[in-house]
Amino acid sequence: MLFNSWAFLWFFIVVWGLYLVLDHRRQNILLLIASYFFYGSWDWRFTSLLAGSTLLDYVCGLMIQGSASPRSRRLWLACSIAGNLGILGFFKYYNFFASSVCDLLSAFGFQVQTWTLHIVLPVGISFYTFQTMSYTLDIYRGKMSPTRNFLDFALYVAFFPQLVAGPIERACNLLPQIQSRRRLDxxxxxxxxxxxxxxxxxxxxxxxxxxxxxxxxxxxxxxxxxxxxxxxxxxxxxxxxxxxxxxxxxxxxxxxxxxxxxxxxxRMPFLADRVSDFWSRWHISLTTWVHNYLFISL
Incomplete structure (x- = not known):
């Protein structure tokens, strides 16, 4: 369901109409259901992957916060990172590496059967993977506490306006907006x-x-x-x-x-006068994520 389709227009009109007449708690439930319906419109199989990724980081976040020893905290963070990157790597790069290994073995004279699979890349998997990893990383660094409300966290991960094309939102920005009452003017x-x-x-x-x-x-x-x-x-x-x-x-x-x-x-990257300025204006949510969770860590 593309943003520029009639199907999405009618979908949003219905969701927005219901949203305006509901209280805060029911608004969040509506948005969560609508987000999974929106994501399932691409392929319903994707929703189970989204739910699994959500559950993984929800549990890891709570365990990182509740663990007394640094070793245990690192173990649960590693579980979150390995799980997320493992899922992302499998769907995005498995066939590439499998075919490369097969070609290499064939070049050395080995008779190998192709190991590639018919894999459909889930829409938006990179965006919500980075988003959920930022959640557990921020908890590990002591920058925020985990939410115990699973529905709120599930909505943070699946919020349909930014689910498939970003921006990549940090939990410290989006989660408080989900948890508090919103006033429209x-x-x-x-x-x-x-x-x-x-x-x-x-x-x-x-x-x-x-x-x-x-x-x-x-x-x-x-x-x-x-x-x-x-x-x-x-x-x-x-x-x-x-x-x-x-x-x-x-x-x-x-x-x-x-x-x-x-x-x-x-932020108008075409007005940049140097390369560093360009990258500070282009896909800001991704460059900010890389800066906060890769460069600072290194």
């Missing part, structure tokens, strides 16, 4: 509608229209001139930016219409 709703409209414009009117133009050149580079190839590279950059930024703006707008504030994910 007309100005906030108008801002949300504007963001959704602007995101759809980027996606439909720019990214989707540039796609065939770029593909016509990249698909037949020998038949294109130097200027055409150069322009197609710029067009490809604009296409990728508008596609990704458009989805992020739609996510922020949908969340804002329900009283949530998601982080800004793109």
């Amino acid at each position: 007309p100005e906030q709703v108008k801002e949300g509608i504007f963001l959704v409209g602007w995101g759809l414009f980027q996606k439909i009117m720019i990214a989707d229209r540039l796609g065939p133009v770029v593909q016509s050149v990249f698909g037949n580079p020998d038949g294109a001139g130097t200027i055409e190839v150069l322009l197609s590279f710029y067009a490809f950059y604009i296409q990728i930016y508008c596609d990704f930024s458009g989805y992020s703006d739609i996510a922020r707008g949908l969340a804002k219409m329900m009283g949530f504030e998601l982080m800004l994910n793109f």
